[in-house]
Amino acid sequence: MDFTEDQIHRYSRHIILPEVGGKGQEKIMNAKVFIVGAGGLGCPVGYYLTAAGVGTLKIIDNDKVELSNLQRQIAHSTDRIGMPKVDSVKKTFEALNPDVNVIALNQKITKENIFDLIGDCDVVVDGSDNFPTRYLVNDACVMAGKPLVSGAILRFEGQVTTIVPKLGHCYRCLFEEMPPAGLVPSCQEAGVLGALPGIVGGLQAMEVLKYILDKGDLLTNSMIIFEAMKARFRKVKVPKNPDCPVCGNNPTITELQDYDAEHCRLNF
Amino acid sequence: MNEVTPDKKIDIRGLVCPYTFVRSKLAIEGMEIGQVLEVLLDYEDASINIPKSMQDHGQSVLKVDKINDKEWILLIRKEKD
Numbered sequence: 457m458d459f460t461e462d463q464i465h466r467y468s469r470h471i472i473l474p475e476v477g478g479k480g481q482e483k484i485m486n487a488k489v490f491i492v493g494a495g496g497l498g499c500p501v502g503y504y505l506t507a508a509g510v511g512t513l514k515i516i517d518n519d520k521v522e523l524s525n526l527q528r529q530i531a532h533s534t535d536r537i538g539m540p541k542v543d544s545v546k547k548t549f550e551a552l553n554p555d556v557n558v559i560a561l562n563q564k565i566t567k568e569n570i571f572d573l574i575g576d577c578d579v580v581v582d583g584s585d586n587f588p589t590r591y592l593v594n595d596a597c598v599m600a601g602k603p604l605v606s607g608a609i610l611r612f613e614g615q616v617t618t619i620v621p622k623l624g625h626c627y628r629c630l631f632e633e634m635p636p637a638g639l640v641p642s643c644q645e646a647g648v649l650g651a652l653p654g655i656v657g658g659l660q661a662m663e664v665l666k667y668i669l670d671k672g673d674l675l676t677n678s679m680i681i682f683e684a685m686k687a688r689f690r691k692v693k694v695p696k697n698p699d700c701p702v703c704g705n706n707p708t709i710t711e712l713q714d715y716d717a718e719h720c721r722l723n724f
Numbered sequence: 725m726n727e728v729t730p731d732k733k734i735d736i737r738g739l740v741c742p743y744t745f746v747r748s749k750l751a752i753e754g755m756e757i758g759q760v761l762e763v764l765l766d767y768e769d770a771s772i773n774i775p776k777s778m779q780d781h782g783q784s785v786l787k788v789d790k791i792n793d794k795e796w797i798l799l800i801r802k803e804k805d
């Protein structure tokens with residue numbers, strides 16, 4: 457453990473925690489996290505993990521910053537409209553903590569590139585806003601055995617769960633099939649109350665830190681559901697489904713699908 | 725009483741809380757269980773806070789000595805990782 461003077465100051469509130477200490481901070485500084493999406497969830501997750509000193513943050517998104525993002529996507533800013541979102545968050549995160557190696561990938565995540573992208577990472581965070589990506593990330597993480605902290609937000613409600621392949625459930629244990637494209641509104645269509653992604657993203661960042669530190673209870677057999685309007689958190693049990701098509705005893709999905717096509721087909 | 729010989733000494737004079745404890749904790753983390761750390765400090769609050777925090781973290785405080793007007797020496801034995 458060789459911290460610089462600055463690092464001792466920057467991470468002092470971690471170091472004084474018995475559950476973290478210098479050794480835990482070292483684990484955080486050696487960790488490599490992959491974040492899918494630089495939007496509502498990716499911004500706060502990346503922000504807090506950067507502040508915590510995560511060694512490498514790899515973040516992927518192929519959108520550009522729009523004015524309508526700024527009501528909730530806190531790592532962007534007005535003068536960055538039109539800039540690729542990943543370049544915007546890289547600037548923000550590097551300004552917060554130059555220790556962190558931010559790898560900004562301005563591209564779409566696909567079944568062709570996902571295994572390469574997650575291969576060298578310790579944990580994956582899903583902050584995507586659409587079902588094809590959510591199922592792609594879930595299936596790839598299960599197949600590659602990568603832990604995945606999944607988050608979702610809609611209107612006033614958020615969900616967080618942590619998928620550790622083999623140990624617990626996966627996303628398809630909960631929701632086996634992607635919902636038909638026409639039935640489920642995207643975030644953009646449905647609206648999201650501003651602070652909601654901060655709450656859900658904060659929970660995701662906390663799961664990532666606990667996973668890295670190997671401390672506390674992860675949401676590996678449960679899901680937290682936050683209802684903003686009722687100011688209520690619920691923790692519901694999520695059993696592993698032995699008949700799950702990806703992580704069950706006799707999986708039927710053994711290679712990645714054509715998720716976008718599946719989603720459109722279901723539209724009819 | 726028999727004198728305890730410290731396995732490691734740190735001089736944190738000039739530091740204030742919480743860095744006094746941060747330094748002491750980092751030093752303890754780098755030691756083996758059973759070894760003794762000597763801490764020399766000149767921040768009065770830390771002469772109370774460090775022993776208390778060390779005990780909270782499961783370590784033994786063997787000695788808190790005021791050696792002159794404004795300096796203290798602590799001896800802490802590492803009991804747990």
Ligand SMILES: [Zn+2]
Nearest residue numbers: 626629700703
């Ligand atoms: Zn499953």
